[in-house]
Amino acid sequence: MPKHPVSTFLGLVGILAIPVMVPTTxxxxxxxxTTADTDKDGTLEKAEVDAAAGDLFDKLDKEKDGKLSKAEVxxxxSKADFAAADADHDGTLTKDEYIAxxxxxxxxxxxDGDGKVEAKELKSKxxxxxxxxISF
Ligand SMILES: [Ca+2]
Ligand SMILES: [Ca+2]
Ligand SMILES: [Ca+2]
Incomplete structure (x- = not known):
């Protein structure tokens, strides 16, 4: 019989209760x-992505002038993607340009072109x- 059976038991429970660490890859x-999937179906639909992108745009737009500079982005x-997104070539992205x-x-x-981005598609390049x- 251990000297303190109750505390030994609680100690064991504590060890077993340590959550299994989920791989962080x-x-x-x-x-x-989790942040963008507002309907919690495990996939991102275009409307969810647009909403998340709009939220992120507002967070990144520090001066609240409705435009993102290269520094804010x-x-x-990438430089090339920024230039491609900047449809009117003014060196900044409006929300429309960003969403596009x-x-x-x-x-x-x-x-797979099903109109949804699943978890495995999110892991691709x-x-x-x-x-x-879309995420802050
Ligand atoms: Ca969803
Ligand atoms: Ca622009
Ligand atoms: Ca898909």
Whole structure:
């Protein structure tokens, strides 16, 4: 018989209660799914992606002038992608220009073309590009 059977028992329960750590390899994609997947069906639809992109645009637009400078976009878009998204070539992205870029990233990420980006599609290169454009 242990000296303190109750505390021994509680100690054992404590050890068993330690949560099993989930691998973090897809943590970024998972975060995009949890924040943007508003209907919680495990996939991102275009409307959800557009809404998340709009929210992110507002967060990134520090001066609230309705435009994102290259500095505000940071590494979310490559130089070439920023230039491609900047339809009127004024060196900034309006929300429409940003959403249009997000829509092409969405199409690129939706490898099977079913109009939804699933968790496995989010993990692809195109999926990670999309993730950068919609999660803070
Ligand atoms: Ca969804
Ligand atoms: Ca522009
Ligand atoms: Ca898909």
């Amino acid at each position: 897809s943590a970024f994609a998972a975060k995009a799914l 940071g590494t979310r878009l 870029a997000v829509d092409s990233a969405f199409k690129a990420a939706d490898a 195109a999926g990670r590009s999309l993730t950068r454009l």
